[in-house]
Amino acid sequence: MLNKKIGKQTIKFLEAPKIISANAIVGPKEGEGPLAQHFDTILDDDLFGLKSWEKAESKMIEETVKAAASKIKLSIKDIDYFFAGDLLNQLMSSTFAARDLQIPYIGLFGACSTLTESLSLSAMMIDGGYGDYAVAATSSHFSTAERQFRFPLELGNQRPLTSQWTVTGAGAAILSNKGKGPSIAYATIGKVIDFGIFDANNMGAAMAPAAVDTIKTHFSDTGLSPSDYDLIITGDLGVIGMDIAKDLLMKEGINVSHNFSDCGVKIFDHEKQDTHAGGSGCGCSAVVFCGYLYTELIEKKIKNLLLVSTGALLSPTSIQQGESIPSIAHAVAIRSS
């Protein structure tokens, strides 16, 4: 059997599974941002007609999966696996979507890195011959995240300028060896990196070293260099974390001065929209990829993309117990077809 692992942490997909459909649903605020035109659906009500934000978030993930399948006239019952995750405790959003979708379900938690975690596993599932169709989907919601991780919104707490704004949105990507679409060439699975940041309001700084570790490993494992990519885009480092990551990469001799960006920076006009350091959440890289970047790949405006979703794996309990913030990043290399 061929060994598909190269270097320390990277998988080379010989069959190059294709992303044959993608869909992104966002909330009202994201729909006022610079990427608005790229999203399939913009909600005018972040409750999505339901009684709680958690139920709204779950409906977003369910609807985005249905819409991604509908675009290619694929029946939900023909999808073999649902790889999904979100920020809510016990993955409330993904689980209830899985209950309604009735697709065999693998629940994942990687905080905001979950999109590339789910894309990596979906690609292995397809590449390995374990099924014909896998869907990778993640979601987040500003109001569910605030009350779970920080404070009830009703308190009106002030947010420090280093804090990020959790994206309200869900994205889904369907992978298969059948059909057409951009293909996944590599996945680099990250390790947990902790540089000793304790400030839960500065997650960009905590996640930057994890992004750098994974990007550096990706290049050393594959022998590629930044110039092999049109765009290297992290998940949600925000403006502060992105600058730190860029500096750290340059210090490692990895020149990303021309082709580096961040989904959390792209999604909001952070000055006009008062989102401080930028967007975050499992939904951030999900909607930026499934909405904006996927179209750019289809239209060949981007031919080679390295998507590096980043997750801060802290919990309110770990912070209370004096722990610093462990982070992780997984990278997926995608080529336009």
Place this chain on the structure above:
Amino acid sequence: MLNKKIGKQTIKFLEAPKIISANAIVGPKEGEGPLAQHFDTILDDDLFGLKSWEKAESKMIEETVKAAASKIKLSIKDIDYFFAGDLLNQLMSSTFAARDLQIPYIGLFGACSTLTESLSLSAMMIDGGYGDYAVAATSSHFSTAERQFRFPLELGNQRPLTSQWTVTGAGAAILSNKGKGPSIAYATIGKVIDFGIFDANNMGAAMAPAAVDTIKTHFSDTGLSPSDYDLIITGDLGVIGMDIAKDLLMKEGINVSHNFSDCGVKIFDHEKQDTHAGGSGCGCSAVVFCGYLYTELIEKKIKNLLLVSTGALLSPTSIQQGESIPSIAHAVAIRSS
């Protein structure tokens, strides 16, 4: 390429990845139960010398991975993937273990079904040629689960007789194509099943239909029947859920009268140990499998095992918002070598 999926939800592993090592660490109460002699380590202090139960749980999962590797003289740095999960919000136990182990990490959440979720993905990883060694590990801790899901222990709340006792323990299994050990023949990935049970103190009843759905699908996908297995064992249905599952299976025409059991029933002497309906938690099927069942397979006392870890995917928030308890079960078929 060969399609390795058979029927609706089952993977047939052509390379039959082997479980080349396993290890189980348990707390003091589990060490007084009927399976005591099968566990590698019994702690005499459920704080494991640390300042919080959460830190103790994380140390358990880290130590059990190290011990499983040490048994076969495998260096931790040679392990390609760490598939792990636990019951704590944001997988605090697995995440901090992953930070210290420095193995590329895939965080999973399937509540108490996480062991077979992690075994299934580890088997795919090895069978698909994506690496040489994968470790599947899960943990739970009575005291971390009680305070997260129910009440502070200091309140001394009474527990209803239908409630289960979260196992304090962690188990790890190392999979590879190299080396010797019982092999994984099939994995059946479950769907989320919800029969409308609302009582969070009766999770066995909520999970039983999910176990039945997966077991039934396993047999129809593979063409096998209960008599092909020496033992079909669910994760943690407990005494009440196990009886319900047996009844439901018999009604489906699946005769499991002679070879059906449950890890949550096996681990405690529920009358003497006052554990009410039996054990539960991600650690329950982990320590029963990695401690007891793995040895039975090695010694060929069991030749064909169907392990069906079961998870109740409720969250305190979903219960408060009036939702019933969604459940899931994944089955892994293991043959003695």
